[in-house]
Each structure stands twice: as C-alpha cells, then as structure tokens.
Amino acid sequence: MFFVVTLLVCFVLFMLLTSFFNRKHKVLISFASALVVSMLLQVLEQFYLSSILVAAFLVYFIIGNISTFKSSQLKLSLAILFSTSVVTLVLSFTYFNQKTAPPDAEILRVMFIYYPLLVIFIACYAYMLLNLFNFKILQAANPFLYILNKARAWRRMMHMFWIISRKGLAHLIQQDHAKLPYVIAEVLDNMGGVFVKFAQVLSTKKDMLPANYIQAFSSLHDQVKPLSPHELKAIIDNKIGNMDETYESFGMEPIAAASIGQVHLAKLKLTGEKVVVKILRPDVKQKMTVDLDILIQFVSWLSERSVKIQRLGLIQLAEGFKQNLIEETDFDIEALNTNLIRKAFEEHNIRIRVPEIYSECSTKQILTMEYIKGTSFTKAVTSDVSERIMHAFLDQILVIGIFHADPHPGNLMLTADGEVALIDFGSVGYLTDEERGGMLSFLMGYSNRDTKEMAHGLTRVCEDGHLLDEKLIEQRLSRLLSEASFSPDPTSVMMKRMMSMITEMGLSLKPTIAGAFRAIITLDGTLSSVDDTYSLSAASQSYAAHMDKGQVVKERITKVKEQITDYIPKLLELPILKDNKITIAREENHSLHDFTGTLTVGVFTVICMVVMLASFVLQGELMRFLFAPLSISGFGVGMIILIVAVIKQLKPKV
Known part of the structure; x- marks a missing residue:
C-alpha cells in the first residue's frame, strides 16, 4: 500500500513540476526545492555540511534540468515506476534485512523522508535518461x-x-x-x-x-479488393458529414481501384453536378x-x-x-496543386483543361473534383493536339515553375469536342527561378545548337554545378549532338543519352530537374505512341521559335507572381509541410539546449557524487542505506549523461 501511495504522490509532483509552470517558475521551484531539502537535512542533524550542499546541488540541477524537457506522461510514469520499484527493493534488502530492531523514530524517518527522497532522485535520473536517449517508442503518439x-x-x-x-x-x-x-x-x-x-x-x-x-x-x-459499401459510407460520414446530404447519388462500384485508394462517380446534391470522388484507404498510411x-x-x-x-x-x-x-496520400496537396495549375493555365490562355476541385466536400482522405468525360490517350491524336500538349508542358516547366511529374497516358484525356484534359496532380514538381533559368538556357542552346549555352544551363541545374568543368561538358554535348543528328528523332535520343552521360560523368541533377527531364521523356513516349507524325525535335523547335528568352518570359513570370504569392503561403500551411518546418526549428533550437542542459547536470552530478562518496565512507548504517543507492547509481548515471552529451556535441551534424 505504501508503495502504491508513494507512486501516486511522486507522479502528481512530477506532473505539477513539468506541466503547470512556465520556465521562470520552474527555476524558482528548483531554488526552493534545494533550500527546503537543505533546511530539512540540517534540522534532522543527520548530515555533514558537505552532504547538505551535495543534496542542495542535486535538487537544484536535477529539477532545473528536468523542467526544460517537454512533459511526457508516459516517460513520467515509466521513470516513477522504475524508481519506486528499485528503491523499494533496495530498502528491503539493505535496511530491513540488515538492521535488527531499529528504533521507531528511525523507521519513521526512513519510510517518510529517506524513502520518498530516494524515489524522487532516482526518478529524476530515469526521466533524464529517457529524454536523453529519445527512444522512438516513447516519442510515438500511440506507443501501442x-x-x-x-x-x-x-x-x-x-x-x-x-x-x-x-x-x-x-x-x-x-x-x-x-x-x-x-x-x-x-x-x-x-x-x-x-x-x-x-x-x-x-x-x-x-x-x-x-x-x-x-x-x-x-x-x-x-x-x-475494393472497399465495401459499408466501409465507403463510414469513411465519408466520418470525414465530410452525412453521405446522403452531400451526394445525390454515389456509385458504390469503383471505376478504378489501387493499393492506396479508389475512384468513384457521384452527383452533388446541392448543384446536381457529376463529380469524381477519390477515397484513400483507411489504413494505407x-x-x-x-x-x-x-x-x-x-x-x-x-x-x-x-x-x-x-x-x-x-x-x-x-x-x-x-x-x-507520401504526397499522393495527402489530398490537400493534390487539391492545391490542381487549383494552382488550373489558374495558371487560365492566366496564360493555355488550352488544356484541368478539373475544378470542390473544397467543401474534400479532405485529406477524400477528394471531390469535376467530372471530365473523355477518352484516355490510347487512340490516335492529331499533330496539332500533340504539339499543344508538349508546348503546355514546357510552359509548366519554364514559365510557371510547377509541372505535372507523371504525364503518362492515363493522366491525359481527350474530350468529345477535341479538348485536352490533364488529371491527377498528386505528383507535382516545383522549380526555383534559378532552375527554370538553367532549363531555359539548356533548351534554347539546344534549339540553336549552341553547346556552350547548353553546358552553362546544365551546370546551373546540377548539384555543385559551380565546381563543374563547362569545357568538358561542352565537348561531350557536342559529340552527343552529332551522334543524335543521325536519328529520326534527334531530340528524344539526345535527352536519353544526356541522362546517361550525366550518370557516367558522376554528375547529379537536382532532384526537381531530374524529375522535369524524366517527365519530358515520359510525355515524349506517350505522344509518340498516339501520333506517328509527332517529333520532340519539331515540337521543341516550334516552342523555341515563339519563345523570346527575354521579353516573353518576363511578361509571363510577372503575370504568375501574384498567383504564386497567393498560393505558396497556403502550401506552407499544409500540415505535412508546416509540421516539418516547426519540427526542424524545434530540433535545431533544442539540440543546443539539450547539450548544455545534459552537460551541466552531468558535470555537477559527477562532482556531487564524488563528495557524496567521501561523506558516505564516514557515515553509519543508516547513512549507507541513504547514500549507497544514490551515490553509486547517481555517479554512474551522471557519467553516462556526461559522456552521451559530449558524444552528441562532437558527432558531425548531417
């Protein structure tokens, strides 16, 4: 019973200390705790001055250090459970089994003063260790x-x-x-x-x-196996409200199903519009x-x-x-990408249709969008359509700076009236001004067969591009141009061989640039399969012909600036990005604080334990009980904390 009561009392004390006080108050509590313990030990007249100072130091630095950690009920519970169990065992085997017929007053002091003090001290050490090593299971929102x-x-x-x-x-x-x-x-x-x-x-x-x-x-x-009608209704009811109040009708049979989700046709109750509903599987993440x-x-x-x-x-x-x-399983990102590209296409009069998103009935797990009736790109299309698609895609990369990263045939549609539609913006790439400029230099250089400008553009889109030898790259590109010129479609061959050349030379494209090149090659393969007359060379040359590197780009970038200014803050507010940003800031700020806190408590713990060991030798049986567990365990744990803190500081940051 006493064990359980001690456990509960210690837990309440720790909760008060770590949860209900701000940083300033915690420092004051540390001083007050040290003062109270010092006065208590002095009144009992059981300790030398060195022991009193040591106890005061311990209380101040341990509690002061613990107050800097973010409160965790799981860590507190584990620390107190461990401490109470260990001290209870020590009390049983080192005092009651060794001490014959102790006076009643002594037993009261042991049970109601020394025992709780030891529990608190050992719990403090255990709590520090749990925070110091950052066990992943303890950081998880749901350990189970x-x-x-x-x-x-x-x-x-x-x-x-x-x-x-x-x-x-x-x-x-x-x-x-x-x-x-x-x-x-x-x-x-x-x-x-x-x-x-x-x-x-x-x-x-x-x-x-x-x-x-x-x-x-x-x-x-x-x-x-598709989700059952019962599972579908439960997901929709839970995420966006009553299914029958949102949709006038809902097709329970999916028109497409995959491992991460499935797609259904439905009709909105409010407007009667036909829509497509994408639903994420509940356990997919x-x-x-x-x-x-x-x-x-x-x-x-x-x-x-x-x-x-x-x-x-x-x-x-x-x-x-x-x-x-990971991005495809967050429909908030896909909705934002879709809206951004649709508005950009409208702004630049690009004749590519992008579905409208119905945000009022969309969440992270459910995406409701406009239904576009059409056929996928498996049948023949005219050269005008092929050229229009490639031009629109180059506009995404070179002007807008946001491009569809997966333009395979299933994501391109042709409507009955000849319109081209682009769907599924779960995978999208973002380019900086510098990256767009590098891509533009490379493509304009290729159009003019200017290997010097091509090499300059390539160095701008490679990792550590300023360290590369432009002359060597220029020579390799010149050879590739000559070899590709004998091919029926030199541009396609050039792009593929250039990717191989980059790998052979040990170069590395920036991730978004590599994605842009792969997307161009993917789209090239898609258009080649549906249009026998299509040529990437012809499409890129016709694009370059109306693309003035100065004025046209400047005008288009000016138009898109306001739109990007509106949407980028919204993008940064998405939890997947916002949380990462906060986490990085917290980790950078907390890592230095962790080091100074652990180093301080480590150094002072070692010093205090040395003094304690000296005083321990001079004490009697009762003192052995009080100081043996605290001295030995405290000294060992203090050394561990100090060593780990130093290793953390010396370890190179990635």
Missing part, C-alpha cells in the same frame, strides 16, 4: 500502434527474405542471369501493394531501364510507411550486390517514389 507497426514490419521483412530465398535471387544476381529482371518482378509481385506500384512506375522508365526490365515490370498489376522502408532496403540490397543494377539508379528512383507516394 508503434509496436504493432514494428511487428508488421518484422513480418513483412521475414516474408520478403522467404521469397528471395525461394526464388534464388541472391544466386541469380551473382551470375547476372537473364532471368534476373523477371525474378525481381516476381518478388515485387509477391509482396504486393506498394511494391507492385513501384514496378508499374519502373515500367514507364524506358529512358533509364533496359528493355528486358521494362518487359518484366509491365506485366504486374494491382489486385486489390501505416502500411505504406512500413512497406516503403522495406522497399528501399530491398533496392539497396540489390544495388550492393550488382554494379549493373547500381548503375540503373534504382535507389534514387525508389527514394523519389517514396516522396511522391
């Missing part, structure tokens, strides 16, 4: 869910190891067997979900992957996070064992895929 996710990750990892062993993948990698791409595809197919979606993305990278890899990955398809980490580990494992696979750049593709997928 964290454990479940870890268990699922372990099961998924074991499942992948079993598939790899059963397929003999490690042996095939060593032999560089012709079946290797197909076995990798089988592994991804067996894992399902995110892994299949990654294979589908790889199947579109004809500019980067060999034909046998493209063929192997193209055979994979999502096989997911937890599963996706686990699978994406395993996917990157798998790709890294493949790259470590095969130089050929390493050269394919699968790790970079997997990391880009992870980032895109």
Whole structure:
C-alpha cells in the first residue's frame, strides 16, 4: 500500500513540476526545492555540511534540468515506476534485512523522508535518461500502434527474405542471369501493394531501364479488393458529414481501384453536378510507411550486390517514389496543386483543361473534383493536339515553375469536342527561378545548337554545378549532338543519352530537374505512341521559335507572381509541410539546449557524487542505506549523461 501511495504522490509532483509552470517558475521551484531539502537535512542533524550542499546541488540541477524537457506522461510514469520499484527493493534488502530492531523514530524517518527522497532522485535520473536517449517508442503518439507497426514490419521483412530465398535471387544476381529482371518482378509481385506500384512506375522508365526490365515490370498489376459499401459510407460520414446530404447519388462500384485508394462517380446534391470522388484507404498510411522502408532496403540490397543494377539508379528512383507516394496520400496537396495549375493555365490562355476541385466536400482522405468525360490517350491524336500538349508542358516547366511529374497516358484525356484534359496532380514538381533559368538556357542552346549555352544551363541545374568543368561538358554535348543528328528523332535520343552521360560523368541533377527531364521523356513516349507524325525535335523547335528568352518570359513570370504569392503561403500551411518546418526549428533550437542542459547536470552530478562518496565512507548504517543507492547509481548515471552529451556535441551534424 505504501508503495502504491508513494507512486501516486511522486507522479502528481512530477506532473505539477513539468506541466503547470512556465520556465521562470520552474527555476524558482528548483531554488526552493534545494533550500527546503537543505533546511530539512540540517534540522534532522543527520548530515555533514558537505552532504547538505551535495543534496542542495542535486535538487537544484536535477529539477532545473528536468523542467526544460517537454512533459511526457508516459516517460513520467515509466521513470516513477522504475524508481519506486528499485528503491523499494533496495530498502528491503539493505535496511530491513540488515538492521535488527531499529528504533521507531528511525523507521519513521526512513519510510517518510529517506524513502520518498530516494524515489524522487532516482526518478529524476530515469526521466533524464529517457529524454536523453529519445527512444522512438516513447516519442510515438500511440506507443501501442508503434509496436504493432514494428511487428508488421518484422513480418513483412521475414516474408520478403522467404521469397528471395525461394526464388534464388541472391544466386541469380551473382551470375547476372537473364532471368534476373523477371525474378525481381516476381518478388515485387509477391509482396504486393506498394511494391507492385513501384514496378508499374519502373515500367514507364524506358529512358533509364533496359528493355528486358521494362518487359518484366509491365506485366504486374494491382489486385486489390475494393472497399465495401459499408466501409465507403463510414469513411465519408466520418470525414465530410452525412453521405446522403452531400451526394445525390454515389456509385458504390469503383471505376478504378489501387493499393492506396479508389475512384468513384457521384452527383452533388446541392448543384446536381457529376463529380469524381477519390477515397484513400483507411489504413494505407501505416502500411505504406512500413512497406516503403522495406522497399528501399530491398533496392539497396540489390544495388550492393550488382554494379549493373547500381548503375540503373534504382535507389534514387525508389527514394523519389517514396516522396511522391507520401504526397499522393495527402489530398490537400493534390487539391492545391490542381487549383494552382488550373489558374495558371487560365492566366496564360493555355488550352488544356484541368478539373475544378470542390473544397467543401474534400479532405485529406477524400477528394471531390469535376467530372471530365473523355477518352484516355490510347487512340490516335492529331499533330496539332500533340504539339499543344508538349508546348503546355514546357510552359509548366519554364514559365510557371510547377509541372505535372507523371504525364503518362492515363493522366491525359481527350474530350468529345477535341479538348485536352490533364488529371491527377498528386505528383507535382516545383522549380526555383534559378532552375527554370538553367532549363531555359539548356533548351534554347539546344534549339540553336549552341553547346556552350547548353553546358552553362546544365551546370546551373546540377548539384555543385559551380565546381563543374563547362569545357568538358561542352565537348561531350557536342559529340552527343552529332551522334543524335543521325536519328529520326534527334531530340528524344539526345535527352536519353544526356541522362546517361550525366550518370557516367558522376554528375547529379537536382532532384526537381531530374524529375522535369524524366517527365519530358515520359510525355515524349506517350505522344509518340498516339501520333506517328509527332517529333520532340519539331515540337521543341516550334516552342523555341515563339519563345523570346527575354521579353516573353518576363511578361509571363510577372503575370504568375501574384498567383504564386497567393498560393505558396497556403502550401506552407499544409500540415505535412508546416509540421516539418516547426519540427526542424524545434530540433535545431533544442539540440543546443539539450547539450548544455545534459552537460551541466552531468558535470555537477559527477562532482556531487564524488563528495557524496567521501561523506558516505564516514557515515553509519543508516547513512549507507541513504547514500549507497544514490551515490553509486547517481555517479554512474551522471557519467553516462556526461559522456552521451559530449558524444552528441562532437558527432558531425548531417
């Protein structure tokens, strides 16, 4: 009973200390606590002056340090539970079992003064250690869910190891067997979900992957069970209100379904308009996070064992895929991207249709947008349509600075009246003024066959571009231009060979620039498949002909400035970006404070423990009980805190 009461009292004290006082008050509490303990020990007349000073120092610095940590009920509970259990065991085995017939007054002092003091001191140390090492399970919003996710990750990892062993993948990698791409595809197919979606993305990278890899990955398809009508209604009712009050009718059968969500047709009750509703699966984010980490580990494992696979750049593709997928599972981002590009197209009179977003019935998990009736780009289109699409895409990159990062045939539509529509803005790239300028220099240089300007533009869009040798790059580009000129479509060949050249030279394009080039190549492949007369060379030259690098760009950028000024603050307010921004600021500010706090308490703890050890030797049996656990554990923990603090400070910052 006494154990339980002590536990509750300590928890309440800690909660008061860490939750209900500001920083100034916590410092005052530290001083007051030190003063009270000093006076208490002096009145009891059981301690030397050195012991009193040590106790005062401990109370002040320990409580002062604890008050700087963000309150965590879980950490407090664990620290107090640990402290109470340990001190109770120590009390039983070092005092009651060793001390025969102690006086009643002494027992009262031990139980009601020394025992609670020790519990508080040890709890302070335990609480500091839990904050110092930042155990991920304790930082999780839901530790139970964290454990479940870890268990699922372990099961998924074991499942992948079993598939790899059963397929003999490690042996095939060593032999560089012709079946290797197909076995990798089988592994991804067996894992399902995110892994299949990654294979589908790889199947579109004809500019980067060999034909046998493209063929192997193209055979994979999502096989997911659609959400039931009951599940759909529950999601909509929970996220945007009563389903029957929002939609006049709702098609329960999805027109498209994938591992992360599904798409339905519906009609708005208020206006009667036909709309498309995208719904995210309720558990997709937890599963996706686990699978994406395993996917990157798998790709890294493949790259470590095969130089050929390493050269394919699968790790970079997997990391880009992870980032895109995270953005695609937040419909707030897709809604903002869609609205921004639609307004930009209207501002610049670009004849490409973009669906309107109905924000009043959209959330992070549900996106309601205008229904555009049309056919996907699987049938033949005219050269005028192809050229218009490529021009609009180049405008996105060079003028607007925001581009659709995945223009595959499924995201392009042709309406009955000949309009072109662009849909699905979950994956979008953003370019800075410097990056747009570099892209423009490169493309204008290519149009004029000016390798010097091309090389200058390329250095502006590469990582550490100012360190690159422009002359060497100019020579390589000149050779590529000559080789590509003998091809039926020199621009397409030039773009693909340039990407290979960048890899061979050990260069690295900025991520958004690499995404822009890949998007151009993807769109080029899409248009080539539906228009026999289409040529990227002809489309880019006609675009350059009406593109004055000075005046036209300046006018268009001026028009778009107001629009970007309106939307960028909204983008930064999105939780996925806002939280990251706050977290970075907090971590940068807190890391230095953590070091100074832990270093201070570490140094003073070591000094105090040395004095305590000296006084401990001179004390009697009762003093051994009080000081032995506090001295030994305190000295050890103080040393740990000091060492970890120094290591943290010396460790290079990434």
